[in-house]
Amino acid sequence: MSDYSDMPIRLKWFFAHWKGYVINREYLSERERYAALIFFKGLKQLDQEELTLLKEKYYTDRPAQANFITGISKTYLQYSDEVMAMKLDMSIRDYRMKRIKIEKKLEMILHKVKQEQKEYLSNQAEEFTLKTGRLYLKSFEVTLLGRILPDYILTQDGRQAKVFHKDDKLAKDFIYRLGMEKEPVKERKHDYDFDCVYQWK
Known part of the structure; x- marks a missing residue:
């Protein structure tokens, strides 16, 4: 039996599946459901500006890998830093520094959320x-x-x-x-x- 509570925190993987978690929500595996739970609980702890910056880069309309059952894409391609910097009228360097700062914050949050959820599930187990x-x-x-x-x-x-x-x-x-x-x-x-x-x- 796989222990989903010990799943690694990989931001790039979460970001690629972000939109797929939403549009394939009825078809997610147990592991995907648990990953989505951790990810979205973490996103809730960002402020609106931080969430918007990440969403515009990663929650895109650029489908990649499709769900085998539904044919709907389960992963999506991100926009480049160059494209996002131009869209926000920022230098690439400034945009990248801002993005990395937010992503580091989110990564720390996700590790905390993962541990809290793991402890919660353990304490509920009969x-x-x-x-x-x-x-x-x-x-x-x-x-x-x-x-x-x-x-x-x-x-x-x-x-x-x-x-x-x-x-x-x-x-x-x-x-x-x-x-x-x-x-x-x-x-x-x-x-x-x-x-x-x-x-x-």
């Missing part, structure tokens, strides 16, 4: 596994006094990981002492109100 990096907690032993013995076993196969239930005290101990993080077990891990993300415009 069942979850624990992991550190790419290793999952497979098994461990507990003393009669309720202390966890240090000889626990890790695995790279998430299917073999021990499943915990919400509010499990032992799980909280692993998270607190070893810095492990939750990974929801549900088949449909990303339960969210997707319609709300389109209110960015």
